[in-house]
Amino acid sequence: MDKTLHSLADAVSVIPDGATIMIGGFGGSGAPIELIHALIDCRPRNLTVINNNAGNGHIGIAAMIEQDMVAKMVCSFPRSKDPRAFTERYLAGKIELEIVPQGTLAERIRAGGAGIPAFYTPTSFGTELAEGKPVEKFEGRSYVQERWLKADFALVKAERGDTHGNLTYNKAGRNFGPLMCMAAKNTIVQVSELTQPGAIDPETVITPGIFVNGVIEVQNPAQEEVLNLAEAVYP
Amino acid sequence: MDKTLHSLADAVSVIPDGATIMIGGFGGSGAPIELIHALIDCRPRNLTVINNNAGNGHIGIAAMIEQDMVAKMVCSFPRSKDPRAFTERYLAGKIELEIVPQGTLAERIRAGGAGIPAFYTPTSFGTELAEGKPVEKFEGRSYVQERWLKADFALVKAERGDTHGNLTYNKAGRNFGPLMCMAAKNTIVQVSELTQPGAIDPETVITPGIFVNGVIEVQNPAQEEVLNLAEAVYP
């Protein structure tokens, strides 16, 4: 068994129009820029993208939006330093938004990966984000029922990986990565260093390979924040 | 801030009669034998114990049961190589049993730690273990509603710990430990090696210190399986 992918283009070419894609990262931290840019080269359209944010500047998810590839964003915080790609299209009614509290977003993705179709959370109770959702009382307190979130694909950035798909992450770049790996039918991961099985201490594996379908080595990956400071634009 | 506890006796002396206690371990792997035996020395009674199993031989949880400290066991598999301590009292109606499927047990404990009062699982649907529980259909499939599980105390065995309560585990001794640390009001952990903060790589911390109230160093801890092979008895 070898889950190695040999080119970024091959890695993302399987993603069709209309797909739902989870993309790792919190702002630029953990954003799989090379995978996203390879996807932009393929230009599938009408995508639903699940990410904490909604892109920043003119690269990464913001560039996907500028290329009119995204029909809907599911995120907690679609405002960034330079969110204009999303903002303009949202205010013009050209892109749909599902706003989800950040902890609920994380838990819904985990639930999708863990086979839990619904769960109750105190988060958003009594607010407009709970409208239309079932509410139930447990032990005297009210909770909102939330549903799992799954995706056709996940694009994730990790630090070290092996050919079985075992992964470690870099610092807070971990964020949504381990959850999204669990919740997508096809999880594609870019790693800064691809190793043979056994090279990663079993105690330190964060994402076990069972959650990963393909890994591709991208040495010295770009950092979204650095690209934006340099006012990079893609393509 | 220093969460170091200085004696096993002090560590467990806070546990009163009637307490609900999560005890880490899967069989003997990860069982905090020294903490359990210190608790036996204090002999609180009428306890509810949550553990995957129900003790083995005449040490650990089995010895707690033999000392008539346990009113109720919550577990998935109360049969072991030598389960007679539990079996005899159960068949005599002297100890209560709540049997929970293993994955549901783990998820209920995680839910307790994560502030999720209830969730839905396919596990046990249509079986006698689902009797009396709400059932709901999601996307055409039926699921059982399960509730969170919390405890007053958790007794857990870890491998390395620091004085802030950050923990690593040893191999499959990890099992329920990280979950139980989250789900108890007061989590007491025995570690084979107690270090200063900073000694454990932040990337490899399995249980962040926020989930831990007290840590005590027990060098070269006993392994339940080894004690049982030697036919050990406590006290």
Place this chain on the structure above:
Amino acid sequence: MTQIDDIKLSNAQIAWRAAQDIDDGAYVNLGIGFPEMVARYQREGCQAIYHTENGILDFGAPPAPGEEDWDLINAGKKAVTLNPGASFFHHADSFAMVRGGHLDVAILGAYEVAETGDLANWSTGRGGVPAVGGAMDLVHGAKRVAVITDHLTKKGDPKLVSKCSLPLTGVGCVTRVYTSLAVVDIEDGHFVLREKLPAISFDDLQALTGATLHTTDTVGDLIVPEL
């Protein structure tokens, strides 16, 4: 029935047959006891990755006697070793793998399997101490849930039945049964016979089965090496 005992497959042979259907790279959970035997008969060139409920992926063969590490055990509490690429995780992550549909196949034992796919394998319903372990999670988690079992109980009653009489482990979950006499799929609430021992006639096999055996196309010969 003595005739049946002469021709029927041994447990090792049933395990061997089940192992032939496991693909290279498949993620597999083997139930405690008899199903663990399947790992011995992995096909040449096929490297399955074994999951155990207590938090290991890609564990390997038992260690040499005296080399046991009792923090390195499987769900049956037997000492194991690690293969390169192994990983450890806690119980909630372990059952996220199970419940979340990430395992390719789970192979379990059975007291009874119904033509509806219902499985009874955790309780004889006779009192004693109930114990369920991870069975109820596994039957609703793996992409494929297979059973390996003798075709008959020790008393000679069919284990493949129209409706389970014992407490259920799961409803409509089993898709294939490897028995000591046959390989039977469960499709749309029916038993569909795929393979049978050449030495037993269809009618004799049907007589030993508690519900109608359907067939489609040709029924294959269940041929298993001496083990």
Place this chain on the structure above:
Amino acid sequence: MTQIDDIKLSNAQIAWRAAQDIDDGAYVNLGIGFPEMVARYQREGCQAIYHTENGILDFGAPPAPGEEDWDLINAGKKAVTLNPGASFFHHADSFAMVRGGHLDVAILGAYEVAETGDLANWSTGRGGVPAVGGAMDLVHGAKRVAVITDHLTKKGDPKLVSKCSLPLTGVGCVTRVYTSLAVVDIEDGHFVLREKLPAISFDDLQALTGATLHTTDTVGDLIVPEL
């Protein structure tokens, strides 16, 4: 109102006051923006442990300019450093800390706080792009949810009100408000004045507050150093 502007606390001073109530070893989440300032004024000998939603516990001061690691940021996407004893974890574990009641205190900003403890701090309700982040999780998670805010809006309207007019972040969640004029607790659906600037009278403070200020015992003097 110019008089109020002369006496009122600066944001730094409000943050300083909030910091005085943080115990040694407390686990603390500071909202993005103004609340982050609280960390600067930690009391001598008190080492709080700061949590950030994006998966760090025990992060420290910002790095020197040019030393940023953009995988080491806080929820406000600002570069941070680590203290000894820090740890990383994924987002679901991070919000298990929040929702599970493991944080001792969360300190947030506010558009409005009601005497019932309701908080509005995520949406001005005026259209534009909605963005909630982790605020709705934090208000129902931390053992103590405190707000730091100017006592009045920029237009001079009270931020402490009987009922929020803006979209809610959470219901009945705030227990203490540190304002530019006072420290107010929320108990049983009432504002209870604990401290006020010596330079403002109770009646003037009440006039600037959108619901009744209750008192118990003596109201303390809100004394804050020049910062």
